[in-house]
Amino acid sequence: MELDRRREQFYLRADEFTDGLLGDHSGAEEKSGMNSSNTSSLETIDTMIFYAIKAHNNGDFQTAETLYTKILNQKPNALVASIVYKHRGMAFFAQGAYEDAYKDFSASLNENPKNFRSYYYAGIVLMMMNKNSEAITMFNKSLEINGYQAHVYFRRALAYFQEDQLILALHDLDNAAALGLSAEEEKKLRAAIAKKIDMV
CATH class of the missing domain: 1.25.40.10 (Tetratricopeptide repeat domain)
Known part of the structure; x- marks a missing residue:
């Protein structure tokens, strides 16, 4: 299309x-x-x-x-x-x-x-x-x-990640995954968030 x-x-x-x-x-x-x-x-x-x-x-x-x-x-x-x-x-x-x-x-x-x-x-x-x-x-x-846009939740999670609002980022990532975000995108961001939490 x-x-x-x-x-x-x-x-x-x-x-x-x-x-x-x-x-x-x-x-x-x-x-x-x-x-x-x-x-x-x-x-x-x-x-x-x-x-x-x-x-x-x-x-x-x-x-x-x-x-x-x-x-x-x-x-x-x-x-x-x-x-x-x-x-x-x-x-x-x-x-x-x-x-x-x-x-x-x-x-x-x-x-x-x-x-x-x-x-x-x-x-x-x-x-x-x-x-x-x-x-x-x-x-x-x-x-x-x-409210049914997996990609918007994902991008907002990335923005929260950039702002070090990691709990909000994880929450948005969960919402994105529930709405069908690809597993690969979810894993990458989840791993990056986990790494950042580890460094805090």
């Missing part, structure tokens, strides 16, 4: 950061097809969304970003704008432009305060910028809207 591919690219970068925290290293990226010079003939929002998604899925983040911007310049309704800001934020994130990504996730939430995924993505970006307590606030808001 196309949406899953975009999320997967986003999570790959977030997972590289996580692996760095927990002492592991890996990564991957794709490149692709259409360049920004081909975007001038695109007119309708539907057409631009189609090509933006295609470029995004192919790892051509600059073209995707250009198209998402053109869509936003046409002042779509709040729901569409929220989604487009979220996806442009993901494209910025994939390029390591964390400040821009955070601004877009915030703009997505201004358009639709119930967009729990934008809270989650904003939290991940804040962690990348070493703003763990602010990230925790974002994860809290995401979970208030949808």
Whole structure:
């Protein structure tokens, strides 16, 4: 599914950061097809969304970003704008432009305060910028809207881990595991927490 591919690219970068925290290293990226010079003939929002998604899925983040911007310049309704800001934020994130990504996730939430995924993505970006307590606030808001997100509990556990709030980290890790978090991710973080507790 196309949406899953975009999320997967986003999570790959977030997972590289996580692996760095927990002492592991890996990564991957794709490149692709259409360049920004081909975007001038695109007119309708539907057409631009189609090509933006295609470029995004192919790892051509600059073209995707250009198209998402053109869509936003046409002042779509709040729901569409929220989604487009979220996806442009993901494209910025994939390029390591964390400040821009955070601004877009915030703009997505201004358009639709119930967009729990934008809270989650904003939290991940804040962690990348070493703003763990602010990230925790974002994860809290995401979970208030949808409490059945194993990955959000896991990321909040990581943020608590970074802040040395180890009991809260373990509690979130238990919640994540109960909601289906992969055993491998759980074991890595649990081992890192145990090691930290041992050093305290």
